[in-house]
Structures are given as C-alpha cells and as structure tokens.
Amino acid sequence: MVTIASTVNGRSSPGILSRLKSRRYAAYWMVLPLVILIAGLVVYPFVYSVYLSFENKAETKFVGLKNYKRLLNYKTFWLVTGNSFRFTLTAVFFKATLGLILALILNNLPFGGQRIWRGVSLIPWVMPLALSSMGWWWIFEPTHSAINWIIVQFGGTPKPWLSDPFWARVSCIVTNIWFGTPFFMIMYLAGLKSIPESLYEAAQIDGARALQRFRYVTFPMLSKLIGITVMFSTIVTFANFDIVRILTRGGPRYTTHLFGTYAFNIGIESGHLPRGSAVALFMFPVLGLAAFFILRNIARGEE
Numbered sequence: 308m309v310t311i312a313s314t315v316n317g318r319s320s321p322g323i324l325s326r327l328k329s330r331r332y333a334a335y336w337m338v339l340p341l342v343i344l345i346a347g348l349v350v351y352p353f354v355y356s357v358y359l360s361f362e363n364k365a366e367t368k369f370v371g372l373k374n375y376k377r378l379l380n381y382k383t384f385w386l387v388t389g390n391s392f393r394f395t396l397t398a399v400f401f402k403a404t405l406g407l408i409l410a411l412i413l414n415n416l417p418f419g420g421q422r423i424w425r426g427v428s429l430i431p432w433v434m435p436l437a438l439s440s441m442g443w444w445w446i447f448e449p450t451h452s453a454i455n456w457i458i459v460q461f462g463g464t465p466k467p468w469l470s471d472p473f474w475a476r477v478s479c480i481v482t483n484i485w486f487g488t489p490f491f492m493i494m495y496l497a498g499l500k501s502i503p504e505s506l507y508e509a510a511q512i513d514g515a516r517a518l519q520r521f522r523y524v525t526f527p528m529l530s531k532l533i534g535i536t537v538m539f540s541t542i543v544t545f546a547n548f549d550i551v552r553i554l555t556r557g558g559p560r561y562t563t564h565l566f567g568t569y570a571f572n573i574g575i576e577s578g579h580l581p582r583g584s585a586v587a588l589f590m591f592p593v594l595g596l597a598a599f600f601i602l603r604n605i606a607r608g609e610e
Contacts, residue, residue, distance in 0.1 A: 360585040364578070374585040383561050384586070387569045391590075393476070394565060395545045398483040403537055405484065406491025411521075413492070414499045425496070432489035440553040443482045444469075447554065472562035475555050479563055482550050487543075491536055498532040499525070538601040542594050566590045 363370050378384045409428060413421055431439060446453045447468035455465035468474045502525065510520045548567035551557060557564035557572060564572065566586060574583015 356584040356588060359581050360588055362581045364581060366581065370581075374582045378582065378585055378589075383564075384569075386561055387564045387566060387586075388589075390476070390563060391545060391565045394480060394483070394547070395541060398480050398487065398544050399537060399540050401480075401484045402487040402491050402540060403533065405488045407495050407533075409488065409492040410495035410499055411525075413496055425493070428492055429489045431485050432487070432493075434486075436486060436549045437553060439486060440482060440550050443478070443485070443550075444554050447478045469555055470559055472559055475559060475563045479551050479554055482554065483544060483547060486550070487540060490540065494532060494536045495529060498529045502528045534601050538598055541597055541601075545594060545597075546590060 359366070360374055361369055361371055363373075413424055413428070416424065445451065449455070449465070449467060449470060452465065452468060454468070458465060466474050468478045506524050506528075507520055510524050515523065545565075546567050547565055548571070551563050551565055551568045552571070555563040557568050561569075566589060570583045570586040572583075573586055574580045577583075
C-alpha cells in the first residue's frame with residue numbers, strides 16, 4: 308500500500324489520502340449521502356419556500372411580508388386555522404385514547420391471539436392513505452353511502468356526510484382516526500411489553516386493583532412514550548393533505564380546508580405560489596412550539 312506523506316520541518320505527517328482512509332473520516336463519508344439527501348429534500352425546499360413567500364404573484368418583485376399581511380386579513384385563512392386546530396386536537400385525542408385501549412386489550416390476550424389481532428389492527432395504517440380515503444369517500448358518498456343505507460334500514464334519516472359543514476368535518480376526522488389509531492396501538496403495545504412483570508406483581512401484593520395498577524404503574528412507565536407519540540402524530544395530523552383533498556377538496560365553502568390543502572388551493576390551483584408558500588409556512592411556528600412544549604414536559608418528567 309502506498310502512503311502519501313509530506314514532510315514538514317523534518318517531521319513526517321500523514322497526507323490527505325491517509326486521512327480520508329482513517330476511521331474518523333470514514334464515518335463522515337458514510338453520513339454524507341444522508342446529509343445530501345436531507346439538504347436536497349428538506350433544507351432546500353424550506354429555504355426556497357421562505358424566499359418565495361416574499362415575492363409577488365409573478366415572482367418578479369420582492370414584496371416583503373405583504374403576502375402574510377394579506378392572509379391575516381382573510382376570513383378564510385382564520386377559518387382554515389380553526390379547522391386545522393380542531394381537526395388536529397380532536398383526531399390526536401381519539402387516536403391516543405383508542406390506541407391505548409387497543410394496546411391494553413391486545414397485551415392481555417394469549418400470545419398466539421396477539422399476533423393475529425395485531426396484524427389485523429395494523430391494516431388501516433399500512434394501507435396507502437389515498438387508497439383508504441377513497442374507500443371512506445365511497446362510504447360517505449351521498450348517493451351510494453353504505454352508512455346511510457344502514458341508517459335507513461333502521462328507520463333513520465340519511466345524513467349529508469360530505470355536503471354539510473359539520474358532518475364533513477366529522478367525516479374527515481373519523482377517517483384520520485381510523486388511519487392513525489393503529490400507530491398509537493403498536494407504539495403503546497411495544498411500551499407495555501417493556502414494563503417488568505415484577506412491578507405488577509408487587510402492586511398486586513400491595514392490594515392495588517386493575518385501575519390503580521394502570522394509574523401508578525402502567526401510565527407512569529408509558530408517559531414518555533405517550534409524549535413522543537403524541538408529538539409525532541400532532542405534526543403529521545396538522546400537516547394532513549390526502550384525506551381532506553380526496554373526501555371534500557376543502558368544501559363545502561372552505562369549511563374543511565387545512566393548511567396543507569389550502570396552501571395547495573392557493574399556490575397550485577389559483578396560481579399564486581408565493582402566497583401558497585406563506586400559508587404553508589404558517590404551520591412551521593405552530594409545530595415548532597408544539598414540539599418544544601411536549602419535549603420540555605418529557606424532560607421535566609425524567610427529572
């Protein structure tokens with residue numbers, strides 16, 4: 308093997324090729340493709356979106372914060388803001404609750420039954436969201452609604468699931484809950500498997516009932532996992548696009564638009580890319596603050 312070396316002040320020092328072959332630099336080379344991928348798919352689009360939001364519609368003139376100021380004066384923008392928070396808080400709450408209930412049920416099943424039901428429960432989550440949203444669109448579609456058919460069979464009145472603002476919001480939230488609950492379930496189930504049985508045995512010896520064992524053993528042991536899972540789901544739910552786009556396209560009268568679909572509507576469909584970028588960037592501080600407070604509470608819990 309040829310070693311490139313240089314002599315400085317009469318002392319031999321390793322050359323560039325030798326340094327690049329060292330373990331220290333090998334680690335940097337291995338990480339470099341990932342860094343390039345993140346820079347190309349995350350950093351560059353984000354920086355360009357920020358730059359774009361400061362331009363006019365024709366992208367020929369710098370207008371500063373004009374796009375943001377115009378959005379703050381739109382009633383539709385505040386409607387979309389309310390929709391996004393309502394959609395996210397409601398969906399994440401029910402996904403976290405139902406996921407925990409399912410995890411507790413599966414954790415108490417025999418091991419063979421666990422594997423079967425665990426696989427069945429994961430089907431909504433592993434299916435492509437666009438495909439499952441199309442299935443839900445057929446279920447809610449007024450003319451051929453499967454739910455309305457069942458309601459009529461029991462003597463009820465059909466509901467305008469996708470044409471009434473209230474029921475359209477409910478339909479989008481229900482679809483998101485159906486899709487996201489298995490993620491919470493599998494995360495909680497993994498956490499439950501890591502809790503030592505000796506803690507439950509000690510609590511049972513002390514006379515703790517099932518609810519008390521959950522309160523003083525299960526929940527404290529899962530609190531950190533719950534916080535991280537809720538944070539991740541909040542980010543994904545707040546930026547949701549597929550469900551609303553397929554079910555309602557933001558209607559009726561913008562009452563189901565979220566930040567993602569509204570940004571697409573303004574930026575792509577209406578042709579105002581700078582203002583669409585401004586709408587999308589409004590999500591960044593909200594999600595950043597949510598992540599900050601959740602992670603801070605997790606850190607406090609560890610102390």
